Amino acid sequence: MSMxxxxxxxxxxxxxxxxxxxxxxCERKVEVRTGTRVMCTYGHEISDNVKxxxxxxxxxxxYKVRVVTRTCPRHASLERLYAEAQAALRKGDLAxxxxxxxxxxxxxxxxxxxxxxxxxxxxxxxxxxxxSRPGNPTGGKTNPGQGDVSGPVGSLMNYTPDTLDGFVxxxxxxxxxxxxxxxxxxxxSDCIILTAVAEQERTxxxxxxxxxxxxxxxxxxxxxxxxxxxxxxxFGTDGSRYAAAGFCDGSIFVVYEMAVKRGVDPAKLKASLIxxxxxxx
Amino acid sequence: MSARRWSxxxxxxxxxxxxxxSFVVQTLLANEAPDLVVVAAxxxxxxxxxxxxxxxxxxxxxxxxxxxxxxxAPLGGVLAFWAAPLLALSQRLSDAPTGTETAFFTTSCWGxxxxxxxxxxxxxxxxxxxxxxxxxxxxGSATLLASWERPSSFSxxxxxxxxxxxxxxxxxxxxxxxxxxxxxxxxxxxxxxxxQATVAPAALGLLLGxxxxxxxxxxxxxxxxxxxxxxxxxxxxxxxxxxxxRQGGVAYAGAAFLLVPAxxxxxxxxxxxxxxxxxxxxxxxxxxAGIALAxxxxxxVLASAAATTRAVPVEYRPILVRGAAFAxxxxxxxxxxxxxxxxxxxxxxxxxxxxxHVRWSMYGIETAPGWFLLAASLLAAxxxxxxxxxxxxxxxxxxxxxxxxxxxxxxxxxxxxxxFTTWIPDQVQQVYGTEYARLVFTPLSSMVAPVALAxxxxxxxxxxxLSLRTMQAVRTEG
Numbered sequence: 157m158s159m160x161x162x163x164x165x166x167x168x169x170x171x172x173x174x175x176x177x178x179x180x181x182c183e184r185k186v187e188v189r190t191g192t193r194v195m196c197t198y199g200h201e202i203s204d205n206v207k208x209x210x211x212x213x214x215x216x217x218x219y220k221v222r223v224v225t226r227t228c229p230r231h232a233s234l235e236r237l238y239a240e241a242q243a244a245l246r247k248g249d250l251a252x253x254x255x256x257x258x259x260x261x262x263x264x265x266x267x268x269x270x271x272x273x274x275x276x277x278x279x280x281x282x283x284x285x286x287x288s289r290p291g292n293p294t295g296g297k298t299n300p301g302q303g304d305v306s307g308p309v310g311s312l313m314n315y316t317p318d319t320l321d322g323f324v325x326x327x328x329x330x331x332x333x334x335x336x337x338x339x340x341x342x343x344x345s346d347c348i349i350l351t352a353v354a355e356q357e358r359t360x361x362x363x364x365x366x367x368x369x370x371x372x373x374x375x376x377x378x379x380x381x382x383x384x385x386x387x388x389x390x391f392g393t394d395g396s397r398y399a400a401a402g403f404c405d406g407s408i409f410v411v412y413e414m415a416v417k418r419g420v421d422p423a424k425l426k427a428s429l430i431x432x433x434x435x436x437x
Numbered sequence: 438m439s440a441r442r443w444s445x446x447x448x449x450x451x452x453x454x455x456x457x458x459s460f461v462v463q464t465l466l467a468n469e470a471p472d473l474v475v476v477a478a479x480x481x482x483x484x485x486x487x488x489x490x491x492x493x494x495x496x497x498x499x500x501x502x503x504x505x506x507x508x509x510a511p512l513g514g515v516l517a518f519w520a521a522p523l524l525a526l527s528q529r530l531s532d533a534p535t536g537t538e539t540a541f542f543t544t545s546c547w548g549x550x551x552x553x554x555x556x557x558x559x560x561x562x563x564x565x566x567x568x569x570x571x572x573x574x575x576x577g578s579a580t581l582l583a584s585w586e587r588p589s590s591f592s593x594x595x596x597x598x599x600x601x602x603x604x605x606x607x608x609x610x611x612x613x614x615x616x617x618x619x620x621x622x623x624x625x626x627x628x629x630x631x632x633q634a635t636v637a638p639a640a641l642g643l644l645l646g647x648x649x650x651x652x653x654x655x656x657x658x659x660x661x662x663x664x665x666x667x668x669x670x671x672x673x674x675x676x677x678x679x680x681x682x683r684q685g686g687v688a689y690a691g692a693a694f695l696l697v698p699a700x701x702x703x704x705x706x707x708x709x710x711x712x713x714x715x716x717x718x719x720x721x722x723x724x725x726a727g728i729a730l731a732x733x734x735x736x737x738v739l740a741s742a743a744a745t746t747r748a749v750p751v752e753y754r755p756i757l758v759r760g761a762a763f764a765x766x767x768x769x770x771x772x773x774x775x776x777x778x779x780x781x782x783x784x785x786x787x788x789x790x791x792x793x794h795v796r797w798s799m800y801g802i803e804t805a806p807g808w809f810l811l812a813a814s815l816l817a818a819x820x821x822x823x824x825x826x827x828x829x830x831x832x833x834x835x836x837x838x839x840x841x842x843x844x845x846x847x848x849x850x851x852x853x854x855x856x857f858t859t860w861i862p863d864q865v866q867q868v869y870g871t872e873y874a875r876l877v878f879t880p881l882s883s884m885v886a887p888v889a890l891a892x893x894x895x896x897x898x899x900x901x902x903l904s905l906r907t908m909q910a911v912r913t914e915g
Contacts, residue, residue: 184797184860185797186795186796186797186860187795187796187797188793188794188795188796189794189795208796213797213858213860214859214860216795216860216861217793217860217861217862220792220793221792221794332788332872332873333788333872333873356872358872
């Protein structure tokens with residue numbers, strides 16, 4: 157066989173392979189993440205059967221991670237007891253309310269305002285009934301933007317922890333590059349609500365710009381830098397209703413904002429706000 | 438290297454720079470002015486090149502020319518310098534196909550087509566080696582274009598398949614037209630052919646361009662400079678190419694096209710050196726490997742076009758010849774195997790819609806490392822075959838290019854040759870590179886790569902030894 161024929165064969169082989177591949181010999185298989193993750197309205201995971209499976213490439217877009225938010229049996233039971241306790245408080249039946257509240261606190265001391273109400277009842281006074289709505293069970297439906305943090309924003313979860321001392325965490329609200337979580341205070345305090353926001357920026361420089369623009373410029377009163385845990389955190393207020401603490405972790409920008417009751421100086425919340433930030437791992 | 442070869446090399450580089458400049462300006466003008474007006478500028482540039490090629494006798498030659506007696510050269514010129522550019526330009530929509538794909542299909546692929554046409558025309562064994570060199574250069578250019586940014590927009594034959602195919606077909610039209618001109622030049626002489634082949638497209642382009650400009654308003658104030666620059670770059674490109682073909686052969690024109698992606702990238706290098714630059718998206722590791730192979734492949738094309746077979750007092754025993762053939766075949770088989778094993782893993786994580794996460798393996802044929810391994814194997818086999826044919830210079834050049842491919846392989850391990858696919862949702866693919874979709878490529882290891890490289894290295898070494906032995910024998914006899 158001559159050299160020319162060897163060369164011809166040599167050039168023909170890869171061409172044949174390329175054509176065979178292009179014209180579609182084998183159907184491609186890919187691994188896609190799919191399954192259902194069930195989250196409780198109180199922020200913890202109930203079940204997770206998400207896994208990677210092999211499917212034909214053309215069908216990969218049909219597979220996704222489905223997130224369902226519902227109230228777990230334990231919290232549903234606690235909500236029922238809590239509702240019964242509030243009904244008893246409205247009726248003025250402190251004994252019945254105390255019994256219900258003790259049952260709740262035994263199971264979960266941080267559940268809504270149960271601990272603070274129990275403390276008031278034990279002191280012989282009548283606490284006001286809590287008329288706020290419980291966590292919102294969705295009955296199996298997925299709320300877009302809520303719950304699924306399996307994408308790039310998954311790493312932001314530790315800035316919006318499931319538990320914060322003195323607060324009850326509500327479900328996470330997620331945008332493509334940002335997590336927002338609301339925390340309700342347990343017990344009586346001057347804080348109405350705590351809002352935590354963690355946002356992934358493109359670079360650390362951009363995160364710094366966000367810290368200046370969204371925190372330092374908007375909350376300039378009483379500005380100071382304090383140490384919270386291992387971090388340097390900026391603290392300031394707007395002088396009327398809000399206090400904020402903000403910091404940057406590389407390209408991640410984090411701000412914790414507290415709203416205070418009317419007539420209260422937001423600077424008084426500095427200690428509790430910094431304590432909340434210090435709990436971020 | 439002789440003065441003639443230096444001169445030819447300079448002409449090839451000139452043609453390449455002219456083509457690169459022409460490509461850049463065409464990119465600016467695409468969709469800004471009617472295609473017929475833009476191509477008219479290219480054709481007028483070709484006309485200017487014809488005048489520059491032989492200014493003394495140009496006018497006399499045109500006066501005495503009768504179209505009815507010699508229509509083949511004008512036809513060839515119209516096909517090469519008007520029809521082929523028009524076909525390519527007409528496939529350019531607004532930012533589609535992408536700039537990298539357009540560069541690939543209108544420069545590298547044209548170069549391959551021209552080299553193949555030249556090999557068919559010449560029918561010398563050594564020139565068929567030029568096809569291997571052109572293939573290696575195309576692999577290098579594809580890797581280079583796929584490394585201009587990450588995630589890359591380079592995904593040939595995934596989207597806009599028809600447009601890309603027609604751009605490549607335009608290259609075939611150009612190559613066939615060039616062969617027509619060469620055949621005519623053998624009968625009538627180059628002066629006459631050059632004259633007719635450049636005047637015809639210029640006249641046709643001017644006429645149809647004027648008609649188009651009347652029907653569709655053109656912003657002459659804004660575009661006249663660009664159109665003028667296009668004519669100048671086209672003149673340089675055509676002048677250089679025709680001169681190279683005239684003095685050296687069709688393969689030289691092919692080499693000029695093959696060097697264009699490297700020439701375009703050199704603009705980025707110039708920006709870096711002069712400080713006139715913004716963020717640098719180029720992945721210089723794999724881009725460097727691509728540039729090296731693209732240029733080395735073009736060098737092999739030039740070397741094969743210049744190679745001559747001569748009688749040398751070296752005879753190889755039949756068993757050695759058979760052994761070399763067997764080794765070369767095994768070597769090529771290893772290279773082909775590299776195309777069919779998984780080479781890179783792709784992973785996409787997106788948070789658009791309801792989220793999407795997928796992992797898949799890309800075969801060697803879809804990746805730069807797969808093609809680099811094939812190129813190294815082909816080049817090593819070519820070096821061995823050339824050594825057996827006693828073409829020592831060609832063998833050594835091919836060996837050197839094989840080494841470039843082998844080393845370049847290590848810089849391209851995570852470079853895919855297409856980013857987009859037909860099966861990942863568009864809403865995910867259109868946000869690649871943002872916080873909404875992350876796309877990661879990681880190399881996969883297999884036994885094929887080290888085996889292919891080792892076999893290619895052994896074959897290359899054998900061809901170098903044989904070549905040096907032959908050269909020694911020639912010196913001893915001489």
